[in-house]
Amino acid sequence: MISFKNDYSEGAHPKILKTLTETNLEQAEGYGLDRFCLEAATLIRNRTGREDVDVHFLSGGTQTNLIAISSFLRTHEAAIAAESGHIFVHEAGAIESTGHKVIAVGSREGKITPEQIQPVLDFHTDEHMVKPRLVYLSNPTELGTVYSRQELEAFRSFCDDRSLLLYVDGARLGSALCVPEADLDLGSMAALTDAFYIGGTKCGALIGEALVIRTPSLKQDFRFFLKQKGALLSKGRLMGIQFLELFRDDLYFELARHANRMAGLLKNALKESGFEFLTDSPTNQIFPILPNPLIEDLKKSFDFYVWSTIDESHSSIRLVTSWATREEDVTALIKAIEKGRNLR
């Protein structure tokens, strides 16, 4: 059984394990104050091209979102997200658990626009309602689509005009920044958002996300929030070493490109076979629409999620590639699809 179920099926890139092993007995400071974390943070700062960002390492996406958002907001303030947004749907109410409402807006292929947010602001006019304060985007979105620099600039401008914070969930940020048409990089991400995170877990790390905070007022006392929410690891070195390897020689982007390329091979083959897609995703998650009998056939040899029902005889499936996806497995899947093309 070959899995295209997600991009966290395998462990870490071998370089990471190698360095973990080589540095294993070096005694290091605890709680993220070790030299690895400090160096990794410097590397990331360098990649953003600015000295004025704070970098913190956390264990996972939900943890990062909940700590960032709850520390950025005052009690009565709310986040705005796509109705398909991870914080709205798939984090077990983590944001609400910290006391904040998430206001959902309709999305198109997982993406939202400032125009969709304006009515939320128009509606929330007084103290009988929450106060919308933070726009949550994910890049790429839950449906694999990406934001362009122009789109992010529009959000920045919109947020500036309305005293809103802009926060980007980058669980798969590498993938978004490495699509062929990409015009965003870590520098523009830092410049255009108040904070964003660089997802490690889904791009070659065993565990770990790097939160980058640019806006000064959001930086203050942030380590308190890490500690209070259980995110300050005593062996912070585990985080530092991983991000050091990922950013020392741009391994992070190399791995993301590989994942994108593997998904691209699948996508092109499926297109050539005449299949359509739920969304036009250039990243490492694609959502082809297949006849149900073909899906059943594929399930015998491949693992993946059936995503949504399209009509009575078709469903969309989610195929995810990772830094570790082997081209031969992609080829095997393509062959299986071609072979089953007549199953309908």
Add this chain to the structure above:
Amino acid sequence: MISFKNDYSEGAHPKILKTLTETNLEQAEGYGLDRFCLEAATLIRNRTGREDVDVHFLSGGTQTNLIAISSFLRTHEAAIAAESGHIFVHEAGAIESTGHKVIAVGSREGKITPEQIQPVLDFHTDEHMVKPRLVYLSNPTELGTVYSRQELEAFRSFCDDRSLLLYVDGARLGSALCVPEADLDLGSMAALTDAFYIGGTKCGALIGEALVIRTPSLKQDFRFFLKQKGALLSKGRLMGIQFLELFRDDLYFELARHANRMAGLLKNALKESGFEFLTDSPTNQIFPILPNPLIEDLKKSFDFYVWSTIDESHSSIRLVTSWATREEDVTALIKAIEKGRNLR
């Protein structure tokens, strides 16, 4: 500089890194449903000698404490802890952050007794005060001391009579269970508590604690709490593989015994040199009382915490050994102390 600052200065036991590396490309389920986690949980269940406990893997002690305690308590219920207890002092208000008061009681060498808790119950009589509901112990305590089976049985009986839950923080549980005079094991821990956790981070793992829940009502929906608080790791395999190695051949206890033995060497040498201790700790943390000039001298070559001021010319320091502490480093420290014995 040799560090006796804590037991999380080094990485993981090599067997763990080896298995992480060997299994790295095996595709596994996400979110703790992988075969490694399942097998590790089974191993731990076996070591408790009972089938009726649930085992969950979390990232760190504060995270484990806050998720366990906040899910075990209703809104108005409070935890009771030693005034030196980790949740009362050193978790940045993590428990209060989930809405629950921690009631402190005086302690002796970090330990508390049921007799100290009874007045808390007597005092909290009605709805104008919180309702004490959970007793929090740590074993070993913050000061290295341990509870005996008899003491834990007394707590169990006390808690049963008063409808209290008993929860044990085992950040360094291995050390407590491996002291020469130990009469507690994982079986008695599971039998005598409602829940407890087996600390991995401070006993040979890179990251990870194993929470063991015996009381049925506390088990329900626990994975929701993990997810909601940001503790459900997508690459749960990282947890499973580590605990698999730690419990496959009792490596966990072997490492704890090593750490205890190293601390014991230090302790004996210090005793023979005539020094006294803040507490009578049999575990891997000891708190010798030294003249301040000697402390200053030691600081030149060794890293450790100065714990508390004893009098104007003496302080207690904390020396911590780990699974990785080398006997030669212990010997070096002993020599340095003996050499500096006349510094006062």
Add this chain to the structure above:
Amino acid sequence: MISFKNDYSEGAHPKILKTLTETNLEQAEGYGLDRFCLEAATLIRNRTGREDVDVHFLSGGTQTNLIAISSFLRTHEAAIAAESGHIFVHEAGAIESTGHKVIAVGSREGKITPEQIQPVLDFHTDEHMVKPRLVYLSNPTELGTVYSRQELEAFRSFCDDRSLLLYVDGARLGSALCVPEADLDLGSMAALTDAFYIGGTKCGALIGEALVIRTPSLKQDFRFFLKQKGALLSKGRLMGIQFLELFRDDLYFELARHANRMAGLLKNALKESGFEFLTDSPTNQIFPILPNPLIEDLKKSFDFYVWSTIDESHSSIRLVTSWATREEDVTALIKAIEKGRNLR
């Protein structure tokens, strides 16, 4: 300026003020344990025809909703409400502030059905999402419509089958129970819900809502929640005396009938004048659709909310009558509408 803006523009029914004055110097127990509260609770229990309900008095609707719902739910559980529901829109995120997500479902004239809730249950399948646990209805709804006994029975049956709690916000419950076609009373409300509240503030009291809890597990320790959330008044007598007067001789229902009758006069006159309504409300809130110029004209002499834009030349307005609305004021408004009928 005559106000039809809401049903809390005036003070309390004179009988209430009279009894407050007459009993003013009687020394009473504090915190809701006074004889007035005890007697008022007994009266309400009698009106439900059952001994097994607990009755608590609180200050307002948002307070009642947030304390009830947060005490009924465990951390990971969510409430389900109409997208127009008060807790979803108009309580400044009070429920989320206690840690719980409110899941919105589409509504028709403010009402929802079990059929609309089933998809929510189907969607929320695992610990990556919140666990839907409580259905929140308001009767009457935000749009003045009411639930029938049959509809509430359907909810009860639905909730029983799916382990859901059913909670009804009765901010204007008197109005709902006193519509001509009403087939619900306090007895059926208690029988069919797990808990509900009888709104006093909007039906003749100065302040106060009576929460009725039937389900035993929800009753436990409830006074702790009242205290912890700041709802336990030291002079609880203020609550007791008011509800004593409201339920001693069914004044509560008498006042509700008056408000309904006043709204009915308005509604009939508007209907006869050919106007349509946003919803078919039989209660004391009606939402006629009027030409904007007429609305502007009415604003000169009457106070009311413009509710929603219908088309470019029409809006709906909200007219609310109360226990204190004078028939002469209703007549004045009717005349003004008739007079301005040609304004369009």
Add this chain to the structure above:
Amino acid sequence: MISFKNDYSEGAHPKILKTLTETNLEQAEGYGLDRFCLEAATLIRNRTGREDVDVHFLSGGTQTNLIAISSFLRTHEAAIAAESGHIFVHEAGAIESTGHKVIAVGSREGKITPEQIQPVLDFHTDEHMVKPRLVYLSNPTELGTVYSRQELEAFRSFCDDRSLLLYVDGARLGSALCVPEADLDLGSMAALTDAFYIGGTKCGALIGEALVIRTPSLKQDFRFFLKQKGALLSKGRLMGIQFLELFRDDLYFELARHANRMAGLLKNALKESGFEFLTDSPTNQIFPILPNPLIEDLKKSFDFYVWSTIDESHSSIRLVTSWATREEDVTALIKAIEKGRNLR
């Protein structure tokens, strides 16, 4: 049975009830925007002698404390209070319920000093602990004692130097400001604190406390917090009318002086009879130490709290007088004590 149990045994001063009745049918704005609230706020501002304070009306002390403190603090910040402080002991964990730890310091007769707070600041040095941020005093204290202007100035200076907020719980503020030796008034309270509240419930109102906020950053969006925590009453007029009467002609202070005078009569008589007191309280709560048999005898005709055990044959009791305490009842109690003087 005559009660000296508390100062909330009776209703409201008759002037309040009279005005409630006279204005009853006047239609007013909802949610504290009525003319009564606006005028009452202006009166209070005038009494503080400054235009720059915000005034909000809330229902009770616990509600006021929890909303003020939780809105003033960021997530990781803590309040510091006397170990006898109301928020630490008698509010059912209300502050912790909003996520904030309350750090207790020892007190003398209910009072604390900056010197007692300094060690708390010295101890809380990093992100492993909460960040102390707000000093909570009550004036008078739980034990009836009061702070002088000099003491409050010392706190102000201390807090300014250490970036701490100073908040005063004035549940019985009238009593504190009206003791003969008082050198504090509403002006100095406003000048020396960041926020404080003027307790109405315990000084002649039926319900209600007036929160006064001076520090600009604490004012922002405060009505959101009121709404979110269930404190924004739809019939806010109830609050406004009461405080209007209390402050129109300084009725508030007149009532406080009466209560103090009644307590003074008791105190003097007890002193003359040779009894000692738990604290030297000049306010309307006194704590005489009586022989247990005398206490038992008094209980037959008077209601009061037995406060604490002094020795095996003596206890302290709490006697509280109110705006409504009749001198004849005080005389009756004095006589009963004199008559039972030999009971020991």
